[in-house]
Amino acid sequence: MKIYIDNDCICHTCNDGTMREFDAAFFDGKCAAFIEGYRYVPAGEVWTRDDGEVFAGEMVAPAVDSRVLEACQKQYEALLPLIPAEVRA
Amino acid sequence: MIHNMTGGAAGLNLKVVGGTTRPTGAENTIWVNTSTAIGSYAFSAAQPTSPASGMLWFKTAASSNAAINVDKKNTVLLYPTGCKQYVSGAWVNKTAQTYQGGAWKDWGLYLYHYGETDLGFEFTKNSFSQASGLAGDHIYLAASYKTQASATAAATSATDLTPYSTAAVELSATLTDGTGTTSVGFGTEKGSYDSAFYSCTTLNRQVVEIDISGLKGSYFFSASRSNGAGETKIYSVYLR
Numbered sequence: 001m002k003i004y005i006d007n008d009c010i011c012h013t014c015n016d017g018t019m020r021e022f023d024a025a026f027f028d029g030k031c032a033a034f035i036e037g038y039r040y041v042p043a044g045e046v047w048t049r050d051d052g053e054v055f056a057g058e059m060v061a062p063a064v065d066s067r068v069l070e071a072c073q074k075q076y077e078a079l080l081p082l083i084p085a086e087v088r089a
Numbered sequence: 090m091i092h093n094m095t096g097g098a099a100g101l102n103l104k105v106v107g108g109t110t111r112p113t114g115a116e117n118t119i120w121v122n123t124s125t126a127i128g129s130y131a132f133s134a135a136q137p138t139s140p141a142s143g144m145l146w147f148k149t150a151a152s153s154n155a156a157i158n159v160d161k162k163n164t165v166l167l168y169p170t171g172c173k174q175y176v177s178g179a180w181v182n183k184t185a186q187t188y189q190g191g192a193w194k195d196w197g198l199y200l201y202h203y204g205e206t207d208l209g210f211e212f213t214k215n216s217f218s219q220a221s222g223l224a225g226d227h228i229y230l231a232a233s234y235k236t237q238a239s240a241t242a243a244a245t246s247a248t249d250l251t252p253y254s255t256a257a258v259e260l261s262a263t264l265t266d267g268t269g270t271t272s273v274g275f276g277t278e279k280g281s282y283d284s285a286f287y288s289c290t291t292l293n294r295q296v297v298e299i300d301i302s303g304l305k306g307s308y309f310f311s312a313s314r315s316n317g318a319g320e321t322k323i324y325s326v327y328l329r
Contacts (some may be wrong), residue, residue: 013178026282039300043289047300051136051148052173053255056298060274061285062303070277 001035002029009039009047010063026060031076037069038062103143105130114188117157119169121145122184125176129164131160132167140175147172147185148329152252154327155187155194169196171329182257182329197253197329200244200310201228207250208310211279212222214240218314228315228323235267239315242323243279247307249326250275254302258287259324261294264316269317273326275308284308290317294324301328 004012004019013032014020016057022042041047041057048054055061062069103117111120121127128143129208135147153168172185200208203226210228214221217234221242232238250256262271266282274286285308287299314321 026286037303049254049300049302051254053298054299056287058288059286059299060282061300064303066284066304067273067306 001025001030003027003035003040003041005042010043011035011038011040014071019083031073033072034069037064037072101159102163103157106248107115109146110143111186111193111194114193116190117159118155119147119184120188120193121172121174123174125174125175126253132169136173136180140180142175142177144175145172145183146175146180148254150172150252150254153155154198154252155189155196157187159188162270168252171196171255171293188237197327198248200326200328201323202246202325202327203227209245210242211245212240212242213280224322226317226324228312230271230312230323231319232269232314232316233318235269235318236316238269238317239313241311241313243311244309245279247309248328249307250301251306253299253328255329256285256299256310257296257325257327258299258312258328259294259296259326260292260312260322261324262289262292262321263319264291264317266318267316268313269319271312271314271321273297273310273312273322273323275301275310277308279309280311280313281309291319294322 004015041059043058045057099195105119106112107121107123126143127261128141130145131137132147132149134149147169150170153170157167159165172183173180174183185196212221217238218240219231219233221240228242230240258273272286273287276283287297312323
């Protein structure tokens with residue numbers, strides 16, 4: 001799955017022109033709300049949390065409450081069969 | 090060796106002791122494993138601003154493995170989950186424990202600790218892998234084949250990660266042939282990393298950290314290597 005990350009390593013599904021592109025299998029089959037609630041730190045890079053804790057990549061971690069993201073993904077998967085294939089693509 | 094003692098102020102029901110060996114326990118003593126003299130200390134959820142050298146930051150959350158009654162009337166309860174000390178201009182992680190009920194209690198939670206685990210692990214491997222199991226002071230995953238290898242250690246029960254913000258995993262990983270990956274992290278099922286993970290190809294023995302501040306609820310910890318010949322050793326998994 002192609003994703004884009006901003007300067008804070010937050011994932012996006014669209015590039016606003018300032019982001020970097022990565023391929024991350026972790027996000028295969030995930031809805032936009034789920035992807036955009038995650039942080040991706042590429043291998044060889046670090047990200048510093050607000051409290052000063054430093055995390056090295058490659059790391060994938062939720063940036064918001066995981067229960068919300070899981071609920072979004074479940075709803076997406078439940079609705080997926082109702083969405084015509086040509087629209088999904 | 091005890092380097093510094095502080096606290097125990099009037100009305101406060103705690104004492105903070107710094108040193109590289111644990112002192113004799115007295116109820117509500119906080120021991121910080123440090124060789125740097127302790128200045129002041131603060132309990133707070135956010136990083137203190139303008140810290141002085143030696144200052145301790147006791148990071149607090151909504152719950153803790155070792156909640157502390159800090160006043161003598163037992164009416165003020167604090168929930169410490171982590172400890173940092175300001176050393177040479179930077180915050181450095183330190184191990185802290187509290188003496189309560191006749192025993193030292195970790196502030197965080199070890200899911201695995203140098204050969205000891207209360208959690209229990211299940212080990213699986215396919216025919217292209219050599220080993221998956223406990224070996225001395227570590228979890229040992231090994232593969233001799235450069236492709237198709239898969240070895241996993243998965244916690245047998247899920248852990249509520251809500252009180253914790255960081256998972257610190259001490260591990261090493263080698264790769265002698267092929268292209269392989271070692272992964273450690275958390276998922277909604279055993280052996281899965283569908284929630285948060287750290288991944289590498291090789292790593293000299295060190296502690297890597299995973300941001301779990303967004304993980305709310307119960308998740309399974311797992312470690313695995315896939316493809317590539319080599320060894321992965323997991324020495325400890327600590328939540329704080």
